[in-house]
Amino acid sequence: MTAPNPIAVTGAPLLRVEHLTMRFGGLVAVNDVSFTALNREITAIIGPNGAGKTTLFNCLTGFYSPTVGRLTLRHPDGREFLLERMPGYVISQKAAVARTFQNIRLFSGMSILENLLVAQHNKLQRASAWSIAGLLGLPGYRRAEKEAIDLASYWLDRVKLLEYADWQAGNLPYGAQRRLEIARAMCTEPVLLCLDEPAAGLNPRESAELSELLRFIRDEHKIGVLLIEHDMSVVMTISDHVVVLDYGRKIADGTPEVVKNDPAVIRAYLGEEEDEELPEIVARDLGVDGSEGHRTGEGT
Amino acid sequence: MTALPLSRSRGIQWSAVLREAGLTAFVAFLLTVPLVGLRTVDRPTGLTIDARFDEVLVAVFLVFIGRLGLGLIREGQALLVLVLALLATGVGIVAPLPTQVLEVILVGGGLVIAIRATVTLVTNRSTLSQAERDKRMDVVAAKVQHASRWLAPIGIGFALIFPFLPFADRHLIDIGILLLTYIMLGWGLNIVVGLAGLLDLGYVAFYAVGAYSYALLATIFGWSFWVCLPLAGLFAALSGVLLGFPVLRLRGDYFAIVTLGFGEIIRIVLLNWYEFTGGPNGIIGIPRPTFFGIADFTRTPTDGMPAFHELFGLPFSSLQRIIFLYYVILVLALIVNVFTLRVRKLPLGRAWEALREDDIASASLGINRTNAKLAAFAIAAMFGGFAGSFFATRQGFISPESFTFIESAIILAIVVLGGMGSQLGVVIATFLVIGLPEVFRELEQYRMLAFGAGMVLIMLWRPRGLLAHRDPTVTLGGARKAPSGPGSAAAGGVS
Ligand SMILES: Nc1ncnc2c1ncn2[C@@H]1O[C@H](COP(=O)(O)OP(=O)(O)O)[C@@H](O)[C@H]1O
Numbered sequence A: 001m002t003a004p005n006p007i008a009v010t011g012a013p014l015l016r017v018e019h020l021t022m023r024f025g026g027l028v029a030v031n032d033v034s035f036t037a038l039n040r041e042i043t044a045i046i047g048p049n050g051a052g053k054t055t056l057f058n059c060l061t062g063f064y065s066p067t068v069g070r071l072t073l074r075h076p077d078g079r080e081f082l083l084e085r086m087p088g089y090v091i092s093q094k095a096a097v098a099r100t101f102q103n104i105r106l107f108s109g110m111s112i113l114e115n116l117l118v119a120q121h122n123k124l125q126r127a128s129a130w131s132i133a134g135l136l137g138l139p140g141y142r143r144a145e146k147e148a149i150d151l152a153s154y155w156l157d158r159v160k161l162l163e164y165a166d167w168q169a170g171n172l173p174y175g176a177q178r179r180l181e182i183a184r185a186m187c188t189e190p191v192l193l194c195l196d197e198p199a200a201g202l203n204p205r206e207s208a209e210l211s212e213l214l215r216f217i218r219d220e221h222k223i224g225v226l227l228i229e230h231d232m233s234v235v236m237t238i239s240d241h242v243v244v245l246d247y248g249r250k251i252a253d254g255t256p257e258v259v260k261n262d263p264a265v266i267r268a269y270l271g272e273e274e275d276e277e278l279p280e281i282v283a284r285d286l287g288v289d290g291s292e293g294h295r296t297g298e299g300t
Numbered sequence B: 001m002t003a004l005p006l007s008r009s010r011g012i013q014w015s016a017v018l019r020e021a022g023l024t025a026f027v028a029f030l031l032t033v034p035l036v037g038l039r040t041v042d043r044p045t046g047l048t049i050d051a052r053f054d055e056v057l058v059a060v061f062l063v064f065i066g067r068l069g070l071g072l073i074r075e076g077q078a079l080l081v082l083v084l085a086l087l088a089t090g091v092g093i094v095a096p097l098p099t100q101v102l103e104v105i106l107v108g109g110g111l112v113i114a115i116r117a118t119v120t121l122v123t124n125r126s127t128l129s130q131a132e133r134d135k136r137m138d139v140v141a142a143k144v145q146h147a148s149r150w151l152a153p154i155g156i157g158f159a160l161i162f163p164f165l166p167f168a169d170r171h172l173i174d175i176g177i178l179l180l181t182y183i184m185l186g187w188g189l190n191i192v193v194g195l196a197g198l199l200d201l202g203y204v205a206f207y208a209v210g211a212y213s214y215a216l217l218a219t220i221f222g223w224s225f226w227v228c229l230p231l232a233g234l235f236a237a238l239s240g241v242l243l244g245f246p247v248l249r250l251r252g253d254y255f256a257i258v259t260l261g262f263g264e265i266i267r268i269v270l271l272n273w274y275e276f277t278g279g280p281n282g283i284i285g286i287p288r289p290t291f292f293g294i295a296d297f298t299r300t301p302t303d304g305m306p307a308f309h310e311l312f313g314l315p316f317s318s319l320q321r322i323i324f325l326y327y328v329i330l331v332l333a334l335i336v337n338v339f340t341l342r343v344r345k346l347p348l349g350r351a352w353e354a355l356r357e358d359d360i361a362s363a364s365l366g367i368n369r370t371n372a373k374l375a376a377f378a379i380a381a382m383f384g385g386f387a388g389s390f391f392a393t394r395q396g397f398i399s400p401e402s403f404t405f406i407e408s409a410i411i412l413a414i415v416v417l418g419g420m421g422s423q424l425g426v427v428i429a430t431f432l433v434i435g436l437p438e439v440f441r442e443l444e445q446y447r448m449l450a451f452g453a454g455m456v457l458i459m460l461w462r463p464r465g466l467l468a469h470r471d472p473t474v475t476l477g478g479a480r481k482a483p484s485g486p487g488s489a490a491a492g493g494v495s
């Protein structure tokens, strides 16, 4: 893609966040944030720790109900969902929003394949006629289960875990657990995938593979991705659009190029007073000090 | 690992071993003096205190010997200790001892130490770390679990022919019925506790609802057992839903406490609603089950039904009804088992396990937590209700006394002891918790003590239960062999 402004080219609006505010007692974790995420785009949400990124996700996926604001999800087929009014499980079930968690939440005692079948619960539950057809062992359910296993195998193959399918999820190494969580989210067949720091704890090679996977999900499955990430090598190389939060407020919004040169962003990452040591690290992360975007990739 | 040969070459450190044994014996002395040594005796002149120093002495001596044995095992004398322990066990079995308690202590203690010595001899290790021991137990659990593929048919086959075996007298069949009732309750509760991960401390409430449903329907309307059984299950399930709606929002401890309260509320209602339930007097004259409404088990049926023995041309025997009851509870229990085994492979069962593992992640995948938990609760309650109505028809008499908290605790203990979620574990635990005390009837008064000691031991040695091993409900096959148990992660650097 050579287009300078991806917003003009890529998909239709998928998620509209309007005046989202989330208060915890006196603390305003998210403060009047508005932005739009487009279909078939990776929208990164960045900001220092405590900026309110995870809280934003929790509002989106129904774990918190926002104090103020509207969250509209518009499916490619035109159906609209007001997420702030739906309980968490309905958001996944009807509005097809899937998410991962900052601190991995797998069903660690269950096998990897089972993790992916749980993700297809609603589909299978219908096929098993709320367990009745399943208990009787009717062929309709068996067919549905086979299809579910096929979908699971497809994603396991994608995240390079196919040969570990029967392992207990908790026995996987950390990086594999992160990938499994993404595969599990994808098995719900979402239109919007929300990833909370998927590269945290990954080594550079794993991060690069993750970037590859996210690009694949965007381009081949044609869905929107919301990505919270601290690893700037990932953010700057794969996102189409970056939203920057600081102390709950949105301070910048635009393409990676625009955002990383935004003075407000640099200030948020550096703090008010100029420090000798900190700027170097952060500047390299953000890729501002004159270096090109691709240098940051091998830098970390 | 090199510590063992070193200590062996140093010879036995008698002073250390003796000191340790002495210290343990001293602690035992401090504990037994007030607990065993003093006994209140009710005399016509009033309450007096008797001293029983001989028993204290015996207890302290046994503790000293036991600890000495363990110490010697650690010092590399496992073979010697094994022989001595087996000898003690043999003496305990053969020789006439003054009290049966002494016999049990001698036999039990001897066996435990013998097992310990054998383990040491076999593994050539005297001490295992918790993690190592856990891993080994996991391997054993996995083996047993896999063996259940052929163990289960053998067990069921044995259960099927059991009443006709030559040694099966009335007493044994009664014990069989009792065991099967608890196995069924354990399997039922396993759905809630083992699969869905909800700690239900009031399961006996549903047992009570089932029992009273049958008793009232049968005594008031005169309906037969086979009509009332499904109704009793239905009522129990309804009460499960009624309880579930408000409390399933609660988490962990709060949930457990509310279910405990619910169990007590049901019992107190039964106790006080005199006009309806008969209060503390209970309900008497609950009809016995008929042979599927075709024949009756009495010698001369009064209500026009043919007598069972006449219909089948058998001589009359009161055992026929007992055997029939045995088969009824066997089939009921097996239904619960088959249901659980099947539902585990269905989306509903997987959703339960997912909720147990992480309910937030489950919600994020579109699982309606309330519905899934309600389903678990209602289904388990229904099975509890079935068991309850069976209990009522078997006893012919029920009162609130049969449905106290201790029943819930025993059923829960069976599930936890067996290894949460393990069907075979429930069976083994039932034999331990219900079967052993039945066999050692004379030791009735020590039952709760042994029960408590057993639970403490399990919590120390195997906190996840005897057979806590879980096999995947579905496998892709052909893929790389899965390792069993935690901590065996391979491949790839863990960051
Ligand atoms: N459930 C909660 N109750 C109270 N405060 C919360 C809660 N969740 C988040 N917060 C607060 O909101 C702020 C934003 O947190 P979070 O969204 O986790 O930040 P991050 O951008 O690092 O993901 C933090 O100050 C945090 O302490």
Ligand SMILES: [Mg+2]
Binding pocket: A053, A054, A055, A102
């Ligand atoms: Mg966060």
